[in-house]
Amino acid sequence: MKFKLIYPRWEKLEGQTIFNLPPHGPVVMAAEVPEDVEIDFTDENVEALVIDDSADLVGISMMLTTQVKRGWEIADQYRALGLKVIFGGISTMLHAEETMLHADSIFLGEVEGRLDQVFADFRKNDLKKIYNFISKPPDMSLIGPANRDILKKDLYYHKGFRMVDLFHASRGCIYDCYPCAVRYLGGRGFRPRPIDRVVEELSQMDNNRLFIVDNSLALDTKWEMELFKAMIPLKKKWVSHTIEDKNEVLDLAAQAGAWYVYQAVFDTSDYIRNRIKQYHDYGIAVEGTILLGLDNQTEDDIKRLVDFLLEIDLDLAEFTVLAPFPHTKAYSDLLKQNRIFDKDWNHYNAGKVVYYPKHMSPDKLTELFHYAWDTFYKEEPQTMKMFNLINRVMSRELSDGTFTPRRRDLANVSFGKKVTDVI
Amino acid sequence: METNPAFSKYMDQYFDYLGHWDSPSKCGLKLIKRKDGKTLAIATEIYRQNPGTPVTEVVAPLATQILKTNSEKPDNFIFIEHTPDLRSKLTFYGETFDRLEFDWNGEYFSNPVWTRLSKDEVNRMMEG
Numbered sequence: 142m143k144f145k146l147i148y149p150r151w152e153k154l155e156g157q158t159i160f161n162l163p164p165h166g167p168v169v170m171a172a173e174v175p176e177d178v179e180i181d182f183t184d185e186n187v188e189a190l191v192i193d194d195s196a197d198l199v200g201i202s203m204m205l206t207t208q209v210k211r212g213w214e215i216a217d218q219y220r221a222l223g224l225k226v227i228f229g230g231i232s233t234m235l236h237a238e239e240t241m242l243h244a245d246s247i248f249l250g251e252v253e254g255r256l257d258q259v260f261a262d263f264r265k266n267d268l269k270k271i272y273n274f275i276s277k278p279p280d281m282s283l284i285g286p287a288n289r290d291i292l293k294k295d296l297y298y299h300k301g302f303r304m305v306d307l308f309h310a311s312r313g314c315i316y317d318c319y320p321c322a323v324r325y326l327g328g329r330g331f332r333p334r335p336i337d338r339v340v341e342e343l344s345q346m347d348n349n350r351l352f353i354v355d356n357s358l359a360l361d362t363k364w365e366m367e368l369f370k371a372m373i374p375l376k377k378k379w380v381s382h383t384i385e386d387k388n389e390v391l392d393l394a395a396q397a398g399a400w401y402v403y404q405a406v407f408d409t410s411d412y413i414r415n416r417i418k419q420y421h422d423y424g425i426a427v428e429g430t431i432l433l434g435l436d437n438q439t440e441d442d443i444k445r446l447v448d449f450l451l452e453i454d455l456d457l458a459e460f461t462v463l464a465p466f467p468h469t470k471a472y473s474d475l476l477k478q479n480r481i482f483d484k485d486w487n488h489y490n491a492g493k494v495v496y497y498p499k500h501m502s503p504d505k506l507t508e509l510f511h512y513a514w515d516t517f518y519k520e521e522p523q524t525m526k527m528f529n530l531i532n533r534v535m536s537r538e539l540s541d542g543t544f545t546p547r548r549r550d551l552a553n554v555s556f557g558k559k560v561t562d563v564i
Numbered sequence: 565m566e567t568n569p570a571f572s573k574y575m576d577q578y579f580d581y582l583g584h585w586d587s588p589s590k591c592g593l594k595l596i597k598r599k600d601g602k603t604l605a606i607a608t609e610i611y612r613q614n615p616g617t618p619v620t621e622v623v624a625p626l627a628t629q630i631l632k633t634n635s636e637k638p639d640n641f642i643f644i645e646h647t648p649d650l651r652s653k654l655t656f657y658g659e660t661f662d663r664l665e666f667d668w669n670g671e672y673f674s675n676p677v678w679t680r681l682s683k684d685e686v687n688r689m690m691e692g
Contacts, residue, residue, distance in 0.1 A: 237584075237585070249585055271585075273585050273586065275584070275585045275586075275587050276585075276586070276587040276588060276615075276616065315612060317611050317612065319656045325584070325617070328615075329612060329614075329615055435656070436656070468584075468621065470618070470656065471656075473618060473620035473621060474620075474656065476620070476678075477620060477645075477662055477678035477680075478678070478680075479677075479678075
């Protein structure tokens with residue numbers, strides 16, 4: 142049986158450096174597909190999709206809201222050919238009712254231990270309209286190594302440099318952060334994977350550079366420290382979201398290969414200043430994630446925030462405008478106040494303003510979004526700052542013997558496409 | 565939840581409801597019988613203590629369920645959504661009250677419209 146698995150393309154933010162990372166959802170899902178099923182995977186962000194009737198079943202995995210319309214379009218074309226289409230992934234859950242209009246089946250929740258039944262149903266021509274496992278999380282020990290063999294790995298190189306692979310060590314979150322839907326997607330509890338299962342998967346990964354995509358590693362100190370201890374011998378270098386700012390945690394994180402962390406910067410307080418300094422003291426770089434357009438921000442606040450970011454010596458900064466994704470408090474609040482004016486999901490890319498900000502017009506917020514990017518990267522462009530980070534990780538890899546030179550045969554190729562400006 | 569026969573004037577409770585995709589959910593619920601005979605329902609979002617869907621996202625079916633559980637008539641039913649102050653460093657988690665207006669089709673509420681209320685307005689509404 143042949144299963145065509147598709148990760149739809151989306152439009153990248155204008156003017157920003159494009160990095161296509163190997164997707165995570167499809168490889169986690171693929172690990173649970175029955176062994177006798179042949180998987181043919183296409184990531185539309187790095188290769189063209191050919192729609193034909195050569196598969197038995199089509200799966201569409203969607204992570205972002207900006208993927209859903211393209212996902213629905215693909216599904217409509219396959220269904221016109223008579224093939225059945227099942228959807229899964231984060232944004233299938235966020236947009237479930239709408240997605241059902243384009244699907245033979247949707248899968249909601251986490252896949253571990255559930256896909257044998259789905260494929261058995263398909264074989265009996267009894268695919269259910271909904272497989273609903275929301276609120277029924279699987280036993281975390283069932284989460285095995287993701288199946289990264291489905292990826293065409295050469296497509297995830299930029300001028301010979303391999304992109305990081307995505308990896309997760311936990312699911313769920315205890316917090317209810319304003320722009321985040323993890324509470325709905327992964328539940329309100331923090332669910333760490335058993336450390337031995339995490340190490341098992343990490344040991345099998347041939348990429349030394351990783352992005353640990355967990356919402357936050359800072360939710361269980363004991364587990365977090367055990368995780369970092371267990372990771373030290375693996376010598377991986379990794380990027381992650383927040384880790385705790387306790388000295389003993391940061392020390393272990395640095396030993397475990399923390400390369401840089403994403404840190405939300407929401408004000409100009411000493412708390413933020415000290416936190417960035419603390420990461421730097423342990424040799425961990427920081428990429429600030431800065432959300433613009435919140436109700437407590439005026440034009441002056443945003444300009445002051447950008448000045449502050451330059452002052453605290455952030456290694457990188459990523460500016461986004463608030464996108465009120467469904468199932469977030471931001472969405473609920475703006476909905477109540479009737480402030481969302483644009484429901485075109487392609488515009489929910491965190492670069493377009495789809496609601497009325499409290500203290501300025503949508504156009505002014507768009508202008509400030511561009512101002513923030515331009516001002517922060519005026520003295521040193523984003524590519525140069527990234528190059529500095531790459532240099533730092535390379536020198537660490539050279540010193541611990543894990544360095545892999547860039548692929549010369551892919552030096553003039555960027556994500557599967559030939560480029561001319563070879564460095 | 566069963567109808568509480570003891571409810572004559574005032575009742576505070578946790579209220580269980582089904583959220584999106586049947587996820588078990590919970591809110592705080594204050595019911596007040598006003599002097600004018602109307603029932604005022606205040607549904608409070610309890611954030612981390614709510615394992616499922618927030619009140620806002622299912623406010624119309626939730627209001628329907630509260631109405632039916634308490635054998636009320638739509639014309640005699642006033643519904644307020646409440647979010648408590650979480651004392652967060654962020655400003656988005658302050659206390660808010662919103663009065664809901666719905667369409668009623670004889671069976672259930674739909675098309676919610678929220679109107680922000682001050683605490684004083686809520687206090688006055690509790691009197692009736």
